[in-house]
Structure formats: structure tokens, C-alpha cells
Amino acid sequence: MDSKRIAVPDRSACAACGSCMDVCPRKAISVFRGSYAVVDDRRCVGCGMCSRVCPAGVILMEVRP
Amino acid sequence: MKSVRSAKRHWYHYLWLYSLFFFAAGFFNILFAWLGLVSFLLPLVFAFGFGTKGFCNRYCDRGQFLRMFGGQLGLSRGGSMPAWMKGKPFRYAFMVFFFAMFGNIIYTTWLIAHGAGSLSEVVTILWSVRVPWQWAYAGGVEPWVASFAFQLYSLMLTSEIIALATMLWFRPRSWCVYCPMGTLTQLVCKRKASSEEKMQEGDFAK
Structure with a gap:
């Protein structure tokens, strides 16, 4: 069953530092070609760890569409 | 800030x-400061060679230091960065300023190598405070070699102080948001990704 929430990074503001990728327990978030973070929505369980660690605070936890 | 543990420990x-x-090594022997060039070259190898920010993402010693002390040991207050600090104008301006300072180091080293300047055994913190550091240099190399080491150590120590300050105040790896090397390699990666995409589109059009 899909989680209620999902991580949504702001691509234009992401610095691609990889902090989110490092803490994700499900390997659901990665840095795409050194440019910005992307989330695999099938793996993301909405735990919010990436959002808490993102230094720029540009990963929002949103209700899964 | 509540400490955030990584999913799994890696080397x-x-x-x-x-x-x-x-x-520590540069404190006792300034010539170790030359190792600082590794932090300049490796991110570029990842960006130009592989089109990734692999260095920032995993292998940056400063990033790991900030994660360890700010995150794991919980020294970070965890506040939000102000919008201007994470915006592109500041990030690009800081990158230009930082590399201008690095260019100045190379220029000064060049002058000394050509006999037009003299070696000063000081470490300059935050581009203004000159701290005597003569104990770390016992001679034995060309003056320009020592001069470059003193200046590079100054730049590394200055950026470390700034990084630690924002680690304490904001989130642990807030330095990574405006790190000049990180900004530069992200630009390289974005350019590389978009040009590869265009090439692929060209292939499909054939």
C-alpha cells in the first residue's frame, strides 16, 4: 500500500549535495546527473528524513496525489 | 537539532x-596544505569525467565532517537558511569571489616564483586577519612552494570556519548549498546533462 505522504524536492533550488540520498532508508531518492534530487515515488514511504536533513530545506513532504 | 543517522554506515x-x-598536519608543517588541491581536483574529475557530483554526494571530507559533527553528534542548531543565502545570485557571487581569491593565490605564487614578491609566513583568516605561522615552515623548498602552501591553507581554513559557523547555526551541511566547488560542479553537470540530451534527441531525429 502506498504511503499517504511523499517527498517532493524543488529541482530548481536543489544544490545536489546528496544529503537526502545519504539518509534515505529506502534508497528512494537520488541525485540525477549531478543536477538535482529525484524521488522514486514507488519506493518513497514518506518518512521525511530527507526533508529534515536537506540543508536548503527544499524537500517538501506532500500528500501523495 | 535532532541527530539524523544515515541508513547504513559506509567507509x-x-x-x-x-x-x-x-x-592538523598543516598546523605543524605547512607543506601539507598542498593536499588541499585534492579537494579542488577530485570534484572536477567527477563532474567532467562522469557528469556527477559523486564527490559532494559521498567523498567530500568536509561534507562528511559537517554531517558527523552537525548531524550525528547533534552540534547543529538546525535553523533554516535565509532565502538569499540559498538563492542563485549569492551562490554564483560567492563562487566567483572564491575563485577570484584562488586566482589571486596563483598570481602571488607566480610573482614569488619570478622574484617579484617575498614569502610571508602567515596564515590569513577570513581574508583579513594575519596570524603568524612561522613554526610550520623550516625551509628546504623554493619560496613559491611554501608561499602557495601558506595561502592555500589560509583559504581552506577560512572556508572551514565559514562552513562550521553555518553548520552550527543552520542545518549541518548548509555549507554544501553555497560551496563554490559544489556550485561549479553542479553547473558543469547540468551543462553536460543538457548537451547529452540534445545529442540523443539529434540521434532520434536521424
């Missing part, structure tokens, strides 16, 4: 030890 999570080694 690169201990690279913060290299940061400690670098600054």
Missing part, C-alpha cells in the same frame, strides 16, 4: 578524519 562516512588530518 566514506569516516572521511571526516581526513579533514582533521589536513588541518
Whole structure:
């Protein structure tokens, strides 16, 4: 069953530092070609760890569409 | 800030030890500061060679240091960065300023190598405070070699102080948001990704 929430990074503001990728327990978030973070929505369980660690605070936890 | 533990420990999570080694070694022998060039070259190898920010993402000793002390040990207050600090104008301006300072180091080294300047055995913190550092240099190399080491150590120590300040105040790896090397390699990666995409589109059009 899909989680209620999902991580949504702001691509234009992401610095691609990889902090989110490092803490994700499900390997659901990665840095795409050194440019910005992307989330695999099938793996993301909405735990919010990436959002808490993102230094720029540009990963929002949103209700899964 | 509540400490956030990584999903799994890897060897690169201990690279913060290299940061400690670098600054400790440079304290006793300034020539170790030349190792600082690794932090300039490796991110570029990842960006130009592989089109990734692999260095920032895993192998940056400073990033690991900030994660360890700010995140794992919980020294970070965890506040939000102001919008201007994470915006592109500041990030690009800081990158240009930082590399201008690096260019100045190379120019000064060049002058000394050509006999037009003299070696000063000081470490300059935050581009203004000159701290005598003569104990770390016993001679034995060309003056320009020592001069470059003193200046590079100054730049590394200055950026470390700024990084630690924002680590304490904001989130642990807030330095990574405006890190000049990180901004530069992200630009390289974005350019590389978009040009490869265009090439692929060209292939499909054939």
C-alpha cells in the first residue's frame, strides 16, 4: 500500500549535495546527473528524513496525489 | 537539532578524519596544505569525467565532517537558511569571489616564483586577519612552494570556519548549498546533462 505522504524536492533550488540520498532508508531518492534530487515515488514511504536533513530545506513532504 | 543517522554506515562516512588530518598536519608543517588541491581536483574529475557530483554526494571530507559533527553528534542548531543565502545570485557571487581569491593565490605564487614578491609566513583568516605561522615552515623548498602552501591553507581554513559557523547555526551541511566547488560542479553537470540530451534527441531525429 502506498504511503499517504511523499517527498517532493524543488529541482530548481536543489544544490545536489546528496544529503537526502545519504539518509534515505529506502534508497528512494537520488541525485540525477549531478543536477538535482529525484524521488522514486514507488519506493518513497514518506518518512521525511530527507526533508529534515536537506540543508536548503527544499524537500517538501506532500500528500501523495 | 535532532541527530539524523544515515541508513547504513559506509567507509566514506569516516572521511571526516581526513579533514582533521589536513588541518592538523598543516598546523605543524605547512607543506601539507598542498593536499588541499585534492579537494579542488577530485570534484572536477567527477563532474567532467562522469557528469556527477559523486564527490559532494559521498567523498567530500568536509561534507562528511559537517554531517558527523552537525548531524550525528547533534552540534547543529538546525535553523533554516535565509532565502538569499540559498538563492542563485549569492551562490554564483560567492563562487566567483572564491575563485577570484584562488586566482589571486596563483598570481602571488607566480610573482614569488619570478622574484617579484617575498614569502610571508602567515596564515590569513577570513581574508583579513594575519596570524603568524612561522613554526610550520623550516625551509628546504623554493619560496613559491611554501608561499602557495601558506595561502592555500589560509583559504581552506577560512572556508572551514565559514562552513562550521553555518553548520552550527543552520542545518549541518548548509555549507554544501553555497560551496563554490559544489556550485561549479553542479553547473558543469547540468551543462553536460543538457548537451547529452540534445545529442540523443539529434540521434532520434536521424
